[in-house]
Amino acid sequence: MKRGDDKMYSILLVDDEQYIRQSIIELVEWEKKGFFILGEAGNGEEALEVMEKNVPDILITDIRMPVMDGIELSRQIREKHPSVKIVFLSGHDDFDYAISGIKLNIIEYLLKPISINDLEQMLEKVHEALDEEKREANDLERIETDYLENFQGIKMSFLVSLITDNYKDVPEEEIKKLVETYRLNLKGDRQVILNVNIDKPSFRKSQLDNHNLEMMKFSLANVIRRIINKYLNGEVFNFTSNIVVMLSDTKETIDLYKDIIVKEISESTQKLFHFSVGIGVSEEYNSLSDAKLAFQSSITALNYGLLMKKNKEVYITDIEMTGSEKMVFDEANEMKLISLIKIGSKKELDAFIDELFQSCDGDSQTHFQIFLMELHVSVLKAYKSVIPIYDTDMLQRVQMISDIHHYQEIQEIREWFKEFCLTVVDSIQFQRKKKTDSLAKKSYDYLLEHYKDPTLSLKSVSKQMAISPSYFSALFKKENGLSFTNALIKIRMEKAKEHLLTTDCKVLEAAVDSGYTDQHYFSYCFKKYFGESPNKVRETFKEKELLI
Structure with a gap:
């Protein structure tokens, strides 16, 4: 073998x-x-x-x-x-x-x-x-068996991730493969999300009040699933306290049956269970990668109905701008911009800013100004997450937001914004370097002060520095030129040698004074570091003194 x-x-x-x-x-x-x-x-x-x-x-x-x-x-x-x-x-x-x-x-x-x-x-x-x-x-056979046994749970996990995670950067083809894998009825070219919430006061008044609410929610989900299957494709699942309905079909089918489905869910719930529900309806969207945004808008619609005590069925399109009027700078774009400012390359940042400005081309003047303010605030968020207090230069730049409106051409505004972002990037990098230098020095000083402690370790010192051991280890070596272990050995050995050569202490005393509890281990480390045993180093030193 x-x-x-x-x-x-x-x-x-x-x-x-x-x-x-x-x-x-x-x-x-x-x-x-x-x-x-x-x-x-x-x-x-x-x-x-x-x-x-x-x-x-x-x-x-x-x-x-x-x-x-x-x-x-x-x-x-x-x-x-x-x-x-x-x-x-x-x-x-x-x-x-x-x-x-x-x-x-x-x-x-x-x-x-x-x-x-x-x-x-x-x-x-x-x-x-x-x-x-x-x-x-x-074992593919066993894995497949386990997979099938847990299929519903895995399927549910993916559905929940669609409405809670950011799929913006995931290729559409990859999402379609996942839909195929989980055998989901989400293959349409148009989607809508309904968010269904059981009205608690009416539930308490119904004769079902002594029943478990979760059981009723499960039963209601089954009823909604049967309604959906009569008209079009979609998925129904429970998430937190609500029932989420993802409709997926052609635009024509969605337009034809969406309102009917909403009404039938509301009426069937009342007839079968004797309590009412609130339903938040999202805008229509073309890609499953937009499911998170659609889910959030359905929540907004649902909350609006609860807050205003309006109709039990609330469409987001009735209360907010959608479609071409909706701002292109959404949560996913904001997260990407902040991420690029904090840790991305300047080249990537420059390209992304071009992409953002191209996407808002054709917006009205008012919408464009709102878009610019959102960009500005996002950059400041990135700055504040790293540097809690604005310096004088940054305070001046915060006040310069009004300067944007002096520019007439979008090209000028874009270049102004790029320059602003690069200034923030430089400030963040400078602050980060300053912080890492400070941490490296602080941690090395900590070793100099506590090297006698035999329990001193990478883990204990990183805890003192309030950072993870892995990050601390990399930072320490990069900034100090030695690994944590080698730096600690160097400090202890140099201190031990100094102790041996300037006092009449025993080797054990020098070991303990240097953070070692085992004299044999100390002697082993000492000889490995200096090439000679503690006693030999002391003898050599005394011989040289006598010659002088």
Whole structure:
């Protein structure tokens, strides 16, 4: 069996006794068992160094080791590489200790002294467990069975995502494929959303008041589904406290039956359940990518009816501008503009601004002015999300919104707006750089101040800096030129050396003063860093002093 085989799994072997490691490596026929040795290490610290370059499938580690034991190694691996499976090697005295590691992703343990037979049997069990995990992940028949069993839930999840997530940037063909996959009756070229809400006061007055409202909502959804199916295509599903109806058909069919459906839902509810409903009707839309906006407009219509105590059926087209009069700068465009200002490239921003201005070409003067103000406010939102307080220059630019109206040509206005956006981009980038520089310096100063704390870690310091460990790690290395671990080692080693050379302290005292609780581990790190042991460095220093 070759190393590249899918059934081959990599192993990192960790034990402080080299002869044990060597015996295990030489006596087991690894390839026949479906494994290969990725590497070996004498303690947890060395194992982590190996894993910086290559992450194994399985870690076999002794528990009792100098420098860093197996438990601490397992804890760190759980945080950095939680998918690695761990096998403990332990003596009888460590048995309970090994069992306590079950939450560290320990899958097997072997008692020392280890027999090759026990080790090979363990390897067979681990190999089978890993194979089973892989089979389950790739078992198409089982996946299909699970998929079909959960199909309604998956279908519902997609329908909800259509009305709550932004699909503006998703190609129409991709949305159509999803509609096919979930076997949805949403293949029409025109859509409308109805938002149906049970009127609570009338429900309480009905003889059904002692029934569960959710059960009634489920039953009502079935009634609405039967009504829809009589006339056209569509989907009906419950979402929060409402019933959402997505009608999808040709424009002619929608125009012919939309009003009839709305009326029939209202009347049938009253006749069958003896309570009334409110219905918010969205504008018509051509693409399913607009479902979120249509859903929001149906909510607006529904809320308008509740607020004004008007008709139980309210059409958004009766209370708001739609179609060609509706502003092109919608929520999706605003989010994209803000995102490009905060993290996009200037080239992308420039192209998107051109796109926005082209889309509003032909609007009336009043609508165009509203459009400009919305753009202006969105840019300020992006600025405020990064820089809470306006500086003097930005305050002046906020006041310059009136300057836009001095320009007569749309080209001039567009260039003015681009220049305004680029100024904000520069301000945000400067502030971000200033913040990262400050964080990097602050975190390095924190290490200088707290290096004696043996519990100091990337996680604890990132918590102090109020940022995530992964972002902190990348930021620290980029700005300080060293990884967090190497920077901490450097500080501790330099401080330890200074302590050893300027005082008569014992090595243990120098270790504790530098943040190490284990003298052997300290000496190991010291020699690795300086090339000589603590005592040797001290002796060399004294010899040089005598020569002077």
